[in-house]
Amino acid sequence: MKKFFTLFLAALVAISLTTCEYDDKELWKEVDSLNEQLNNLNSEVATLKVLLDALNKGKVITNVQQDEDGYTLTFNDGKTVSIKHGQNGVDGEDGEDGEDGEDGEDGDSQFVSVKIEGNQVVITMADGTSIVLPLEYTYTEIRVLTFEDKDYKGTSANYWSSMIPSDGQNGGGHSTYSWHDAGNTELRFSHTEGAFSGEAGVSNYFGSDLSIATGNASGYLYDLQAYNVSGGHSGTNFCTHFGYKEVDGTTVDGTSLPLLEFADGEARVIDHMWVTNTTYAVAQLTDMSAFAGIPDYQLSESTTFKIVVYGYADIDDEVSSTTAEFYLLKNKEFVTEWTKWDLTVLGKVAKVQFNLVGSDDLYGQWGLGAPGYFAYDDIAVRF
Secondary structure, X not given: XXXXXXXXXXXXXXXXXXXXXXXXXHHHHHHHHHHHHHHHHHHHHHHHHHHHHHHHOOOOEEEEEEEOOEEEEEEOOOOEXXXXXXXXXXXXXXXXXOOOOOOOOOOOOOEEEEEEEOOEEEEEEOOOOEEEEEEOOOXXXXXXXXXXXXXXXXXXXXXXXXXXXXXXXXXXXXXXXXXXXXXXXXXXXXXXXXXXXXXXXXXXXXXXXXXXXXXXXXXXXXXXXXXXXXXXXXXXXXXXXXXXXXXXXXXXXXOOOOEEEEOOOOOEEEEEEEEEOEHHHHHHHHOOOHHHOOOOOOOOOOOOEEEEEEEEOOOOOOXXXXXXXXEEEEOOEEOXXXXXEEOHHHOEEOEEEEEEEEOHHHXXXXXXXXXXXXXXXXXXXXX
């Protein structure tokens, strides 16, 4: 600001000292340029006041529209504010050894970027500070994938039930199918590799008898069984997830984990889903079989087992943009009933992938010793 007014004053002094014979067009151009910068600065100050007012009053952004020269943000009270792109400043010149270089020219905007990160909008200023405002897209209805035949919008009378194996509770060998909740949530699961790459197996099996799998390598025969419930969350059917990747860090980008995607390619907000453990997972986490390759395993307070979901903003994206997690086991307490998992933190996503991650004591000579399973139901999507 000081630099700006110094230049402005210098221009005025120069004009006042010139005679009428002097060609002052260039100086007037400079004055006009400074006036334009002053107007832009006043506009940005007004924009900043609106943003800070929204932050202080707890307003929520309901829409982010990208324009040719910036963004228009809409708040939940109907008001809007425009954030304009600026041009980058000019880099300063390097100084000689032992001497400071010349300062570069300032850019013409105090706003550097506007980014959507899950359920929030991050506005970054030229000085590096950020303004973070909550984002909640408007919607007219919530559609729910229930896995119940009566709710299927297609022509098949038993679309979901037809995928449940009738010869036992083992999902292996029955997990090569795909499904699509057409005409409703538009969520789709497509099986692309062998059963061991993952599955989204429809089921109606449930139970709480851990002896079927505790310390038993054949516990996988009950991998479609939801633990300690009496069926699906809102009906009879639900779905079981199998699939995990052992990764360093927090990303599984580029892996072949099972994914749910919107068949029409549209990005939407998944409001929530209901999740619980499977009998197979609880049994093995309670008393690990020798097959797991962790001979000294004992369930302890520090043992954890969680779902990590990765959200992708575009159907073709290979790098996830947002994540969320849900603990199936923590402090020796298992999730033993259908529990609501809020997924709005992901923001708008075109597809999601699920991974199972355990604490260090769950990894042995063959990797994750715990079965990479969980059960889910009633996926709610905003439209």
